[in-house]
Amino acid sequence: MPEFHGPLQHVTYAATLWAILAPPLAAALFAAWRALFRPRAGERAVALVAVGAMAVSLLASAAHAVLLAAHAEADRFLVQHLWPMVRVGQLDASFDLALDPLSSTMTLVVSGVGLAIFVYAASYMEGDPAYARFFAWLSGFACAMLLLVLADNFVLLFFGWEGVGLCSWGLIGFWWRDAEKASAGTKAFLVNRVGDAGFVLGVALLYWGLGGSWADTDYVPDLNARFSSVEVTAEAADADEGPAVSTGPGVEAVDEDEDEALALPSTSGDGFVTLTTYSGALVFMDDARTPLQRAPGEPLRAPFVRFRVRGGLHSFRIHPGAGLDDFLVTHVAFGGGREIALESFGPSVTFRNVRDQLVARDAKGHRPFLEALLDKRGSSSMTLVTLACLLLFLGAVAKSAQFPLYVWLPDAMAGPTPVSALIHAATMVTAGVYVIARLSFLFVLSPVAGTVIAVVGAGTALFGAMAGLHQFDVKRILAWSTVSQLGYMVLAVGVGAYAAGVFHLVTHAFFKALLFLAAGALIHAMMSLEDHETHAQDVRKMGGLASVLPKTALAYRVGCIAVTSAPIPGLAGFWSKDDILVRAFTAKNIVLPGPLFGAVGVAAAAITSFYMWRSYYLIFEGAPREDAAKLHDAPQGMARVLAALSVGSVLVGVVFGIGPRLLGRGGETLLEEWLAPVLRDARAAFSRESLAIEWGVILGSYAVAVAAWALARSRYHGREADWVERERRAPLFLVSTHGFGLDALYAATVVPLVRSVSALCAEVDRRVVDGLVAFAAVVTRATAWVVGRVDDDVVDGAVRALSEGTLHAGERLRRAQTGRIQSYVYAIAAGVLAVAFLQYWLR
Amino acid sequence: MTPIGLTHYLVVAACLFALGLFTVITRKNAVGVLLGVELILNAGALNFVAFDHFAAEPVMSGQVFAVFVIALAAAEAAIALAIVLQVYRAHRSIDADALTELRN
Numbered sequence A: 001m002p003e004f005h006g007p008l009q010h011v012t013y014a015a016t017l018w019a020i021l022a023p024p025l026a027a028a029l030f031a032a033w034r035a036l037f038r039p040r041a042g043e044r045a046v047a048l049v050a051v052g053a054m055a056v057s058l059l060a061s062a063a064h065a066v067l068l069a070a071h072a073e074a075d076r077f078l079v080q081h082l083w084p085m086v087r088v089g090q091l092d093a094s095f096d097l098a099l100d101p102l103s104s105t106m107t108l109v110v111s112g113v114g115l116a117i118f119v120y121a122a123s124y125m126e127g128d129p130a131y132a133r134f135f136a137w138l139s140g141f142a143c144a145m146l147l148l149v150l151a152d153n154f155v156l157l158f159f160g161w162e163g164v165g166l167c168s169w170g171l172i173g174f175w176w177r178d179a180e181k182a183s184a185g186t187k188a189f190l191v192n193r194v195g196d197a198g199f200v201l202g203v204a205l206l207y208w209g210l211g212g213s214w215a216d217t218d219y220v221p222d223l224n225a226r227f228s229s230v231e232v233t234a235e236a237a238d239a240d241e242g243p244a245v246s247t248g249p250g251v252e253a254v255d256e257d258e259d260e261a262l263a264l265p266s267t268s269g270d271g272f273v274t275l276t277t278y279s280g281a282l283v284f285m286d287d288a289r290t291p292l293q294r295a296p297g298e299p300l301r302a303p304f305v306r307f308r309v310r311g312g313l314h315s316f317r318i319h320p321g322a323g324l325d326d327f328l329v330t331h332v333a334f335g336g337g338r339e340i341a342l343e344s345f346g347p348s349v350t351f352r353n354v355r356d357q358l359v360a361r362d363a364k365g366h367r368p369f370l371e372a373l374l375d376k377r378g379s380s381s382m383t384l385v386t387l388a389c390l391l392l393f394l395g396a397v398a399k400s401a402q403f404p405l406y407v408w409l410p411d412a413m414a415g416p417t418p419v420s421a422l423i424h425a426a427t428m429v430t431a432g433v434y435v436i437a438r439l440s441f442l443f444v445l446s447p448v449a450g451t452v453i454a455v456v457g458a459g460t461a462l463f464g465a466m467a468g469l470h471q472f473d474v475k476r477i478l479a480w481s482t483v484s485q486l487g488y489m490v491l492a493v494g495v496g497a498y499a500a501g502v503f504h505l506v507t508h509a510f511f512k513a514l515l516f517l518a519a520g521a522l523i524h525a526m527m528s529l530e531d532h533e534t535h536a537q538d539v540r541k542m543g544g545l546a547s548v549l550p551k552t553a554l555a556y557r558v559g560c561i562a563v564t565s566a567p568i569p570g571l572a573g574f575w576s577k578d579d580i581l582v583r584a585f586t587a588k589n590i591v592l593p594g595p596l597f598g599a600v601g602v603a604a605a606a607i608t609s610f611y612m613w614r615s616y617y618l619i620f621e622g623a624p625r626e627d628a629a630k631l632h633d634a635p636q637g638m639a640r641v642l643a644a645l646s647v648g649s650v651l652v653g654v655v656f657g658i659g660p661r662l663l664g665r666g667g668e669t670l671l672e673e674w675l676a677p678v679l680r681d682a683r684a685a686f687s688r689e690s691l692a693i694e695w696g697v698i699l700g701s702y703a704v705a706v707a708a709w710a711l712a713r714s715r716y717h718g719r720e721a722d723w724v725e726r727e728r729r730a731p732l733f734l735v736s737t738h739g740f741g742l743d744a745l746y747a748a749t750v751v752p753l754v755r756s757v758s759a760l761c762a763e764v765d766r767r768v769v770d771g772l773v774a775f776a777a778v779v780t781r782a783t784a785w786v787v788g789r790v791d792d793d794v795v796d797g798a799v800r801a802l803s804e805g806t807l808h809a810g811e812r813l814r815r816a817q818t819g820r821i822q823s824y825v826y827a828i829a830a831g832v833l834a835v836a837f838l839q840y841w842l843r
Numbered sequence B: 001m002t003p004i005g006l007t008h009y010l011v012v013a014a015c016l017f018a019l020g021l022f023t024v025i026t027r028k029n030a031v032g033v034l035l036g037v038e039l040i041l042n043a044g045a046l047n048f049v050a051f052d053h054f055a056a057e058p059v060m061s062g063q064v065f066a067v068f069v070i071a072l073a074a075a076e077a078a079i080a081l082a083i084v085l086q087v088y089r090a091h092r093s094i095d096a097d098a099l100t101e102l103r104n
Helices: A018-037 A043-069 A101-124 A131-150 A154-172 A179-210 A257-262 A351-359 A368-375 A384-399 A408-414 A417-426 A429-438 A447-467 A474-495 A498-526 A550-564 A572-586 A594-620 A626-630 A636-657 A670-679 A691-716 A723-728 A733-737 A739-748 A750-816 A821-842 B006-026 B030-054 B061-091
Strands: A004-006 A078-088 A091-099 A227-232 A271-275 A282-285 A293-295 A304-309 A312-319 A327-334 A339-344
Touching: A018 A043, A018 A091, A018 A131, A043 A078, A043 A101, A043 A131, A078 A154, A091 A101, A091 A131, A091 A154, A101 A131, A101 A417, A101 A429, A101 A498, A101 A636, A101 A670, A131 A154, A131 A417, A131 A429, A154 A179, A154 A384, A154 A408, A154 A417, A154 A429, A179 A351, A179 A368, A179 A384, A179 A408, A227 A327, A271 A312, A271 A327, A327 A339, A339 A351, A351 A368, A368 A384, A384 A429, A384 A447, A408 A417, A408 A474, A417 A474, A417 A498, A429 A474, A429 A498, A429 A670, A447 A474, A447 A594, A447 A739, A474 A498, A474 A572, A474 A594, A498 A550, A498 A572, A498 A636, A498 A670, A550 A572, A550 A594, A550 A636, A550 A691, A572 A594, A572 A636, A572 A691, A594 A691, A636 A670, A739 A750, A821 B006, B006 B030, B030 B061
Parallel strands: A004 A227, A271 A339
Antiparallel strands: A078 A091, A227 A339, A271 A304, A282 A312, A312 A327
16 A cells, blocks of 8 residues: 555656757857867857857757647656766755756747847857857856756756856956956855855755654654655645645545545556656566566666556565665555555655655645644744745845845846846846746745745835936846846745746846847947947937937837836736736735735836836937937847847737636636646635736736836936936935945945955964964974984884994904814814713703 | 723724814824824724624624725715815915915
């Protein structure tokens, strides 16, 4: 009889997942080789390889998405085991790639938007002396991001996570000869370290928490009991209960299923065995000497699902190899077409394994691991799951530039514009949102953590928008816009609307890439008039450019409409942002009232609309400068990319966002349907969504956005000459323009603290550590001296004395060697006589 | 007067041995040394014969050994004289004291 039952994650083995990841890696290596050893070779090959690699990656992503869609909904999970990486104790962190609808969406966005940015960068960076180095970092960046989204476990994800951080350092500080830019890269890297510390702690806490060392479960007392048999059931049985805390897990009534579960299961007919953990492991059934085989001579390796075995009792030995001990599962009853999974319980870093443990129910219908995770409280009154979620969220705060760690992002504008587009649109900053969505089954368990996340998200959306109000640097305006939009995504995942958060991530990838690349084209053009890029990016130096840069202006306008939904509704951001706002208004899986977050979101939307259109009118409308006629619009390569992204920004929202929901049919959006298998365990509660609320939110947010647009238009379209002065007098100008003084705060508190700590460390190093070393050196020298004396005088002395004694003795004894035989005979005779006398005496 | 017993023979043989040894040690002439050696050999042969004679059950092996010793002495004299001859050829002298080539 299986010890557990539950809807475990089915996986399908896909031997080609590496094809998504490998091309950018190869391109990065090629470009790095060029940069290091062939710096004078042409740019063409580097650009071709990098762009081609992204294209191949996009094709592979698309092919796998199709492959994924071909599976039944619950089976949409592709896995590839590449090689065992870290296997120690109970830890199995293999180099395994996994693709489910969520990561498939991410790979499509990363490689798709990435491809557009690569094509653009190939022409934007033309003539840069470090062209190859740029593409080495850029391809590496894409590769790390793909690794991050394809990772099957925390360890691999962390590799991607750190790889993204490293490459961002290389890209933000790409023009490192400018000390300010180099330090911007370092700043991004260091701020992300803060989050990484939290992330690692969160992973460790979760790992420890699943270990059961503290929990009241007797399921995982030792390693041998690590594997249990789990009957895989459809999820329908308990689909509606969900782990929502309002119902309280563990209090569900044990219904009549109990008798059924306790009855001995039938063993007639065949059954199926499943093993999805310990990739690459072999399985030996019933003391057989050879492992189970898929076909003769072809051993069956984990992960596999539904391998047919005949009915009856079987026992299994799971042989993970790579130095790990074998695991035993005995007396598993098969038959009746039931599917039994051999599931490992206990500490795990594999996402789906953690999830499977949380959904597994024992014979009484309890979920011991879930309950343990929910019941356990630390020294503070926080549950373990809340603490783990908050620590993991700290990683997301840094990576996704949330309050109060968003300070690195505006400075990250120091990198070349395509880098800004890539970091902000498709990669890196979305990683935090992705991780929360990936772990949604965990985050949904903690309304407290969800509330904290939502507060941070809503605050960041508002503060980011306010900080963007009076910026003069076009890239900084967009940077603060990114911060603000990321706030929306985090707000969404905080209130439990994971699909909405990912939806906004996708639409944002398109319109933010579009806006950045349009800004890049603008800067590219302005550089011909200005000597320094600070001036080329300054909106005060622009104005009326729509007539000379029509393509760029059009692209920028489309981007503005997409992000603000004013004045034309229906572009990308309209659908995703409203989805988030509706969810925020109706959220129930948080401890604060949802409308609060919704109201903040609407306010941020209004401000967003104002500052985005402000930037548009300042740049493209009004009186042009005298020498504006000399400007040239975006070259062909860039313009095509802008066109493609514009089309994407227009369509992506409509395609994925139009919900049958809005028409009152109660269905879901396309993207929600697609993501449903991933998020099936993360059903956060929302209050009954009446269409009135939805339409109200949509119309309300649209109305304020249009009002803000109208205000921006009236103030900046035909602006007065002293508009800069008037802005400077605006309330909060100084605080908001400088990101609410967080940089100054850090400069006043954290930085001196860290510096003094580092000075202290240096002092300790110099005094204590070096002192210890010096002391050890003195002791060693003294010992060596003593040993040397002993060696010289005693050991060598003995040897010398022996040899010299021998020499002297020889010197003396040779005198006895007279050569006269007769004296010898005399001596012999004397000796014989002496012996004779001696014997006589002694007797 | 006591009958002549084993002791008398042994005393004579001992004297003979002592004289032979004395000759070997003191003679300067190599040929003289050889003469001393002959005396020593004869002392030994006398002992063999005497022990055999006075043995409880005479088995004649002593006499046989005496014959061996005589034959051995003849062979020894032949070889030794040959050596002395060679020494003389090399050194123009057979003075035993002067032959100190193995010194030190």
